[in-house]
Amino acid sequence: MKVTVDEEKCCGAGQCVLIAPEVFDQRDDDGIVILLEAEPGEEQHAAVREAAAVCPAAAIELTGRD
Amino acid sequence: MAPPTPEVTHPEDVLIVGASAGGLAVAEALRRKGYRGRLTVVGAEPHPPYDRPPLSKQVLSGAWEGERTHLRSRDDLDRLEAEFVLGDPATGLDAAAREVRTASGRVLRADAVVLATGLTALRLPGQDDLAGVHVLRTLDDALALRRDLTTADELVVVGEGVLGAEIAATARGLGTGVTLAGLGDAVMGDHLGGLVGGMLTRLHAGRGVRLRLGVAARSLTGEDGRVTGVLLASGEWLPAGAVVVATGSRPAVGWLAGSGLTLGDGVECDARCRAADGVYALGDIASWHHEGLGRRLRLENRTNAVEQAQVVAANLLGEDRPYVPVPYFWTDQYDVKIQAHGFLTRDAQVDVVEGAPEENRFVARYTVGGQVTGVLGWNMAKAARLHRRSLAEAFTPEKPHA
Numbered sequence: 001m002k003v004t005v006d007e008e009k010c011c012g013a014g015q016c017v018l019i020a021p022e023v024f025d026q027r028d029d030d031g032i033v034i035l036l037e038a039e040p041g042e043e044q045h046a047a048v049r050e051a052a053a054v055c056p057a058a059a060i061e062l063t064g065r066d
Numbered sequence: 067m068a069p070p071t072p073e074v075t076h077p078e079d080v081l082i083v084g085a086s087a088g089g090l091a092v093a094e095a096l097r098r099k100g101y102r103g104r105l106t107v108v109g110a111e112p113h114p115p116y117d118r119p120p121l122s123k124q125v126l127s128g129a130w131e132g133e134r135t136h137l138r139s140r141d142d143l144d145r146l147e148a149e150f151v152l153g154d155p156a157t158g159l160d161a162a163a164r165e166v167r168t169a170s171g172r173v174l175r176a177d178a179v180v181l182a183t184g185l186t187a188l189r190l191p192g193q194d195d196l197a198g199v200h201v202l203r204t205l206d207d208a209l210a211l212r213r214d215l216t217t218a219d220e221l222v223v224v225g226e227g228v229l230g231a232e233i234a235a236t237a238r239g240l241g242t243g244v245t246l247a248g249l250g251d252a253v254m255g256d257h258l259g260g261l262v263g264g265m266l267t268r269l270h271a272g273r274g275v276r277l278r279l280g281v282a283a284r285s286l287t288g289e290d291g292r293v294t295g296v297l298l299a300s301g302e303w304l305p306a307g308a309v310v311v312a313t314g315s316r317p318a319v320g321w322l323a324g325s326g327l328t329l330g331d332g333v334e335c336d337a338r339c340r341a342a343d344g345v346y347a348l349g350d351i352a353s354w355h356h357e358g359l360g361r362r363l364r365l366e367n368r369t370n371a372v373e374q375a376q377v378v379a380a381n382l383l384g385e386d387r388p389y390v391p392v393p394y395f396w397t398d399q400y401d402v403k404i405q406a407h408g409f410l411t412r413d414a415q416v417d418v419v420e421g422a423p424e425e426n427r428f429v430a431r432y433t434v435g436g437q438v439t440g441v442l443g444w445n446m447a448k449a450a451r452l453h454r455r456s457l458a459e460a461f462t463p464e465k466p467h468a
């Protein structure tokens with residue numbers, strides 16, 4: 001699984017950080033998403049999928065098979 | 067005591083009405099959970115699922131083309147293996163038979179039906195007979211308003227809530243003259259309380275928005291079928307080349323009359339978002355019992371639509387999950403980004419707990435009766451999220467036998 005984030009779409013909601021804190025963080029100043037782990041390990045996949053689904057700005061994209 | 071686990075029988079097919087944030091999210095969540103049955107998504111609009119928050123921001127400003135709001139690529143939608151029936155609004159539901167009729171005459175039946183038809187914007191009397199008067203709910207609304215903004219010198223926005231405030235900010239950014247008129251005494255005061263409402267009011271005034279607060283719009287004036295202005299209850303007349311009516315919305319439940327469902331402020335659901343056997347509702351249209359608050363709640367925000375969809379998908383597949391979210395929304399106006407967690411009511415005591423209003427960066431905590439009910443970030447998104455923890459108590463169900 002490969003994760004990409006679109007900083008321009010991100011609204012700083014931080015839902016992704018609540019769900020997958022090992023993969024996502026937020027910038028201190030404007031809250032925009034920081035991708036900590038572009039190719040997260042297997043154990044993170046379920047959380048990352050949920051974060052991508054719940055992100056209110058559709059700013060998280062997942063590619064690759066599993 | 068936990069209720070007995072119901073027998074797990076997956077629906078053979080699921081019919082989703084409303085092809086937007088919430089409708090798409092429930093379809094995706096079902097697939098992610100391994101559901102292989104038939105999925106049909108019915109939508110009133112011809113567009114594939116798109117996102118609404120950018121409509122009053124990036125689309126209205128012209129920073130984004132309309133297509134950029136599409137929530138998924140065509141490939142992603144294909145991979146979902148759902149049948150999209152678009153441009154064909156549902157006109158009726160028989161909840162007991164789980165049968166939906168559409169405008170074109172389709173009759174669709176499924177084991178489970180999910181209702182996600184969102185809101186309908188309120189209008190002023192006579193508005194539909196006048197060109198140049200807008201509401202903003204759909205992509206087509208946004209593009210039509212944008213076209214008018216490129217020619218009108220003066221815009222009047224009626225409604226000082228979040229939508230009116232965002233439209234005023236975006237229009238000022240385009241150099242349009244803007245008057246914002248509303249019943250409340252402060253911009254978003256009803257939603258964010260006095261301190262922040264006052265700051266937003268000053269922010270807009272500082273950017274040259276003329277404010278007419280605490281006064282009702284009485285009527286629209288027009289000439290030759292085109293709007294010329296807005297008459298206020300005070301007698302003042304505000305000239306306008308274009309008008310936006312942003313006085314609020316109502317759940318789009320008109321098509322559910324006679325369905326057998328209970329319709330109050332939206333579709334009334336239980337704590338599991340279930341409106342009737344095999345019928346669920348989510349997003350802006352759904353009023354459900356929030357077990358943490360011990361009362362009925364209906365939210366109109368973007369995260370609610372997708373979070374509620376996760377719970378509905380789980381319950382459709384035999385889980386027994388109550389929906390107990392901490393409400394959250396954001397708004398962008400000029401260079402201010404506000405994040406609002408929980409309830410930020412007028413009666414709350416508001417304390418600044420980080421940063422400072424003078425520095426244009428702060429986190430405020432809202433307390434009612436000794437309990438923290440809300441956290442607001444003003445250009446401090448991350449810090450606000452960290453303070454959100456203090457809300458847990460107000461939104462978490464008490465232990466059983468309460």
Ligand SMILES: Cc1cc2nc3c(=O)[nH]c(=O)nc-3n(C[C@H](O)[C@H](O)[C@H](O)COP(=O)(O)OP(=O)(O)OC[C@H]3O[C@@H](n4cnc5c(N)ncnc54)[C@H](O)[C@@H]3O)c2cc1C
Pocket residue numbers: 083084085086087088089108109110111117118119120121122154155156157182183184185202203204229318321348349350351365366367368369371394395396397398
């Ligand atoms: C301009 C604007 C800006 C916003 N900005 C923000 C923001 O900054 N932050 C935030 O948190 N929230 C914001 N929101 C709110 C957020 O967009 C909504 O809460 C969210 O879209 C709700 O999703 P939903 O799926 O429940 O309903 P909707 O997105 O309203 O979707 C309902 C869908 O159902 C369709 N439909 C209606 N009737 C029928 C029918 N009879 N048959 C079939 N289909 C039907 C509609 O065409 C629509 O596509 C904004 C909303 C608007 C309009």
Ligand code: SF4
Pocket residue numbers: 005009010011012013014015016017024026031032033054055056057058059060
């Ligand atoms: S959930 Fe989405 S919008 Fe929110 S911080 Fe993460 S990427 Fe940004």
